Amino acid sequence: MTPYLRGPLFYTWLCLVIATLLSWWLGLEHDSEPHHRANTAVTIAILLIAIIKCRFVIRSYMEVDRAPAWLQWTCDGWLLLNFGMVSSFYWFVL
Amino acid sequence: MTSASMTDVAERPSTRRSTETHAAKSRKRDQWICWWSLPIFYNLFGLIFVYLGKVMPPPKPGLTQAEIVEFIQANANSMQIAWVLLALSLGFASLSSGLIVTQMRRMSGVSAALAYTYLAVLAVAALPGCLFCSLMFALAAFRPDRDPQIVAMLYDMGMLSFVGSLGCFVTQYLVFAIAIFLDKRGIFPKWLAYMSIWGVVTELVAMPIWIFRGGTYAWDGLISFYLGTIIFVIWEVCLVTCLYNAIKRQPLEELTAAQA
Amino acid sequence: MNDTTAATLLQAPQLAVAGATTDRAERHLPGDADIWVFVIGDMLIFSVYFAAYIFFDRGQDHELFVASQRHLSQSLGVINTLILLTSSLFVALSVHATRAGDFGIASRFLSLGGGFGVGFLLLKSYEWYSKLSSGLTISTNAFFMHYYMLTGVHVFHVLIGLVFLLVLRSELHGTARPRVKLLEIGATYWHMVDFIWFLIFALLYLMR
Numbered sequence: 001m002t003p004y005l006r007g008p009l010f011y012t013w014l015c016l017v018i019a020t021l022l023s024w025w026l027g028l029e030h031d032s033e034p035h036h037r038a039n040t041a042v043t044i045a046i047l048l049i050a051i052i053k054c055r056f057v058i059r060s061y062m063e064v065d066r067a068p069a070w071l072q073w074t075c076d077g078w079l080l081l082n083f084g085m086v087s088s089f090y091w092f093v094l
Numbered sequence: 095m096t097s098a099s100m101t102d103v104a105e106r107p108s109t110r111r112s113t114e115t116h117a118a119k120s121r122k123r124d125q126w127i128c129w130w131s132l133p134i135f136y137n138l139f140g141l142i143f144v145y146l147g148k149v150m151p152p153p154k155p156g157l158t159q160a161e162i163v164e165f166i167q168a169n170a171n172s173m174q175i176a177w178v179l180l181a182l183s184l185g186f187a188s189l190s191s192g193l194i195v196t197q198m199r200r201m202s203g204v205s206a207a208l209a210y211t212y213l214a215v216l217a218v219a220a221l222p223g224c225l226f227c228s229l230m231f232a233l234a235a236f237r238p239d240r241d242p243q244i245v246a247m248l249y250d251m252g253m254l255s256f257v258g259s260l261g262c263f264v265t266q267y268l269v270f271a272i273a274i275f276l277d278k279r280g281i282f283p284k285w286l287a288y289m290s291i292w293g294v295v296t297e298l299v300a301m302p303i304w305i306f307r308g309g310t311y312a313w314d315g316l317i318s319f320y321l322g323t324i325i326f327v328i329w330e331v332c333l334v335t336c337l338y339n340a341i342k343r344q345p346l347e348e349l350t351a352a353q354a
Numbered sequence: 355m356n357d358t359t360a361a362t363l364l365q366a367p368q369l370a371v372a373g374a375t376t377d378r379a380e381r382h383l384p385g386d387a388d389i390w391v392f393v394i395g396d397m398l399i400f401s402v403y404f405a406a407y408i409f410f411d412r413g414q415d416h417e418l419f420v421a422s423q424r425h426l427s428q429s430l431g432v433i434n435t436l437i438l439l440t441s442s443l444f445v446a447l448s449v450h451a452t453r454a455g456d457f458g459i460a461s462r463f464l465s466l467g468g469g470f471g472v473g474f475l476l477l478k479s480y481e482w483y484s485k486l487s488s489g490l491t492i493s494t495n496a497f498f499m500h501y502y503m504l505t506g507v508h509v510f511h512v513l514i515g516l517v518f519l520l521v522l523r524s525e526l527h528g529t530a531r532p533r534v535k536l537l538e539i540g541a542t543y544w545h546m547v548d549f550i551w552f553l554i555f556a557l558l559y560l561m562r
Binding site: 010026046 | 380381382383384390394397398401404405408409412413428431432435436439440442443445446447450451459462463538541542545546548549552553555556557559560561562
Binding site: 321 | 386387388389391392395396411492499500503506507
């Protein structure tokens with residue numbers, strides 16, 4: 001089993017773990033303020049990390065990087081749609 | 095087509111194909127009659143529920159008794175027509191159930207159990223999913239002199255059963271999906287099975303309508319109603335198309351001797 | 355394993371890391387078209403859930419949402435995210451092992467993946483239980499309505515995914531020549547369940 005674990009998928013997993021912990025750290029309350037404040041920059045950063053994690057899973061685990069172009073475009077399009085949709089709310093509404 | 099005329103035309107190759115096609119059509123005529131009930135009934139369904147009955151898109155869950163009474167009275171005439179029409183036509187929906195079951199019986203690796211389950215569950219589902227709503231609203235429309243509290247209850251009962259009759263349809267979708275997955279002959283395509291699983295999810299996200307009187311998960315909510323309805327319509331269109339293809343591709347040899 | 359698969363497998367490490375695309379001849383659709391109809395459709399449906407969460411209800415009372423979020427355990431959310439992405443690793447590895455003909459190893463990876471999936475469900479159940487014990491139910495406020503609905507629908511998808519994994523496991527054990535395509539189909543769905551969770555985690559637990 002170990003040869004498989006040493007392959008490129010392990011590196012994908014490592015990146016996902018690091019990205020997850022990073023976004024969690026960003027989401028923690030760092031200020032001394034008692035109230036949980038909304039923070040657009042941090043929020044967009046967390047969203048971006050989540051989108052990048054999704055792309056890692058899609059491209060690497062789901063092997064879309066070797067898939068026909070239409071599938072690659074569709075998946076990237078969906079990622080862009082969700083990023084645009086959520087970030088537009090935070091950027092323009094708040 | 096008698097056997098004598100069949101022998102005659104066998105000598106003329108150019109007409110053989112048209113003869114066979116005609117024979118095929120006539121032997122499948124009962125299935126085609128059932129199939130036609132689908133587009134006819136669903137268009138009628140649309141007319142009844144959307145234009146005449148005024149329950150699609152649904153009225154708001156959070157209305158006061160006075161507002162409910164006003165809603166009913168304002169639309170009483172069209173509602174009366176709608177629900178009488180539905181009472182007369184709902185039975186025809188069972189033709190499609192019979193057809194789907196006939197096609198399900200053709201599947202290999204699948205016994206009659208799933209097909210009969212489908213039949214049974216849709217027979218049960220028709221009442222809360224369709225008829226109950228019409229009965230409650232018909233009663234409200236035809237009896238304007240009733241106590242507003244009773245009218246409000248009829249309103250709630252009608253809408254909650256229409257949007258919230260979840261379990262029957264979950265079973266229908268699941269049984270259909272399982273049958274398609276198990277079928278080795280590919281009577282229906284696998285993607286129709288996956289779409290049926292979407293159908294299960296639409297019923298799950300309709301669960302909260304019993305709790306909420308407004309918002310995304312109320313009976314007029316974006317998710318519980320609108321998304322659910324869109325997915326249902328897409329599924330239904332796909333089902334009708336797949337049924338058409340299934341009947342068309344069905345080999346004549348499969349039809350029982352009784353149909354000859 | 356035929357030549358094309360072997361060639362693709364050998365190239366996979368470099369490609370997977372670089373994220374590069376291959377030329378026409380080596381393009382391979384993982385699984386089949388049917389599962390991608392399912393997955394892409396599900397992705398779009400989840401986008402509608404997200405849109406409803408973001409635009410319809412969060413816009414009405416942002417402060418309420420931010421305040422309610424404090425009641426969620428970010429730690430449990432992170433642990434669950436790590437559990438699910440690890441399960442995804444194992445499921446992906448089981449596909450690779452199946453391609454290489456190591457069916458025993460593939461089955462072991464699948465069991466690990468499924469096991470982590472069950473772990474996710476157990477932790478989620480505990481999380482719900484602790485919220486419910488604190489009196490935070492689906493009708494507490496709009497935030498919790500979305501919390502229970504989004505995580506609930508996701509849990510349903512995890513359950514369906516586990517059923518798929520069971521089917522894959524029986525394919526590996528029950529047939530003399532397990533079909534790689536079937537493994538790819540099940541894995542594709544499982545990975546979708548994983549990355550949808552990434553977005554749910556970000557939206558519900560972290561983003562203010």
